[in-house]
Amino acid sequence: MAIYSDLGVPRIINAKGPSTRVSGGFLAPEVIAAMAEAATQCVDMAELQAAASRVIGRITGAEAGIVTTGAAAGLLLGTAACVAGLNPARMAQLPDVTGPQPEVIVVRSQRNAYDHAVRAAGVRLVEVGLPDRYAGAGVRDAEPWEIAAAITPATVAILYVDSSHSRPTLAEVVAVAHEHGLPVLVDAAAQLPPVSNLQALIAAGADLVAFSGGKAISGPQGSGILCGRRDLIMSAILQNLDLDLDWEHWNPPANLIDKHRLPGLPTHGLGRTCKVGKETLVGLLVALERFAAESDDSRQRRWLQTLDELCALVPEVAFSLRLETVPRLALALPHARQACFALQNGSPAVHIDPSELHLGKILINPTCLQTSDLPALANALREIMINSPA
Numbered sequence: 276m277a278i279y280s281d282l283g284v285p286r287i288i289n290a291k292g293p294s295t296r297v298s299g300g301f302l303a304p305e306v307i308a309a310m311a312e313a314a315t316q317c318v319d320m321a322e323l324q325a326a327a328s329r330v331i332g333r334i335t336g337a338e339a340g341i342v343t344t345g346a347a348a349g350l351l352l353g354t355a356a357c358v359a360g361l362n363p364a365r366m367a368q369l370p371d372v373t374g375p376q377p378e379v380i381v382v383r384s385q386r387n388a389y390d391h392a393v394r395a396a397g398v399r400l401v402e403v404g405l406p407d408r409y410a411g412a413g414v415r416d417a418e419p420w421e422i423a424a425a426i427t428p429a430t431v432a433i434l435y436v437d438s439s440h441s442r443p444t445l446a447e448v449v450a451v452a453h454e455h456g457l458p459v460l461v462d463a464a465a466q467l468p469p470v471s472n473l474q475a476l477i478a479a480g481a482d483l484v485a486f487s488g489g490k491a492i493s494g495p496q497g498s499g500i501l502c503g504r505r506d507l508i509m510s511a512i513l514q515n516l517d518l519d520l521d522w523e524h525w526n527p528p529a530n531l532i533d534k535h536r537l538p539g540l541p542t543h544g545l546g547r548t549c550k551v552g553k554e555t556l557v558g559l560l561v562a563l564e565r566f567a568a569e570s571d572d573s574r575q576r577r578w579l580q581t582l583d584e585l586c587a588l589v590p591e592v593a594f595s596l597r598l599e600t601v602p603r604l605a606l607a608l609p610h611a612r613q614a615c616f617a618l619q620n621g622s623p624a625v626h627i628d629p630s631e632l633h634l635g636k637i638l639i640n641p642t643c644l645q646t647s648d649l650p651a652l653a654n655a656l657r658e659i660m661i662n663s664p665a
């Protein structure tokens with residue numbers, strides 16, 4: 276492979292998982308072929324997003340869906356939709372709207388660095404709840420009544436960051452939100468697998484769900500999905516598409532954009548900053564079909580096989596296997612942090628999952644490893660074992 280060496284950029288071995296910093300994972304040949312084919316012809320982007328909406332709707336159970344440039348872009352577009360609705364004047368104002376600054380309520384323990392994408396739409400995040408269970412001070416977290424008490428006339432949505440330990444449950448948050456006529460926007464960027472989550476969050480009543488395309492779905496690194504309520508998805512795509520044409524000549528696909536609900540044509544929106552290319556869109560759809568068609572068991576078996584093959588190459592290394600949603604190998608080392616640096620500075624550089632370095636462990640995530648990576652990874656691990664003082 277010459278492309279990276281021609282650019283003078285060394286390749287790395289990605290045992291960390293599909294993080295943006297390490298360029299995500301790799302694409303299946305079918306996804307690459309679809310992207311290459313898509314690159315050779317032009318289409319109307321609104322028609323292509325309308326086709327995407329049909330595929331995403333079928334797979335997620337949502338009324339509509341669009342391909343985005345990532346889950347973060349989905350959060351930006353989804354928030355913009357909650358602020359502007361189908362009002363082109365308000366779309367044009369974003370991120371500064373007249374009147375009180377729009378508010379999005381979020382449980383304090385769910386705050387994270389990715390919610391910058393929500394704030395980028397011009398809203399103020401209003402935190403509720405005291406996460407005692409994280410502070411070690413108790414068992415409680417935010418409660419539904421605290422969300423209800425924070426709702427004001429400026430509230431436009433509730434943000435829910437989904438994970439197995441998120442509290443209150445999504446169903447509880449949806450109940451409060453809908454009682455007050457507010458939408459729930461779910462950040463589910465990394466909540467796949469299980470594959471059932473493609474439908475479960477929508478089924479629990481979420482109005483908008485953002486998934487990352489570059490993580491487990493194994494789509495293009497700069498891709499994602501935003502799916503949910505038809506009117507909100509319509510607002511999101513209106514703020515993302517290039518609409519530089521005349522109202523009379525505009526004939527958008529009816530399953531995605533209902534022209535009759537608009538007083539006129541919106542201008543370039545906030546989401547123009549995260550426009551989606553046709554190749555990315557097609558690649559994501561093919562990857563999504565493949566992801567949805569594979570069972571969690573089959574995926575797990577593939578990943579376990581990769582880890583097995585690695586273990587077989589270095590029988591002297593005492594890994595312990597973690598059977599989690601994504602299985603990982605853990606290796607306890609006396610100087611795990613130094614070992615991590617040594618691996619990163621090796622040739623080829625090896626990036627491991629550093630989330631337990633503070634516990635003296637390096638973790639190997641199989642999802643972005645190819646069989647051809649394994650001998651070099653095994654050598655690098657053998658080397659740090661030899662050089663690691665006992």
Ligand SMILES: *Cc1c(COP(=O)(O)O)cnc(C)c1O
Pocket residue numbers: 295344345346347348387389436462464465486487488489498499
């Ligand atoms: C990865 C991640 C994102 C961002 O996803 P992209 O597809 O890279 O934009 C957002 N939120 C959470 C919780 C994530 O883990």
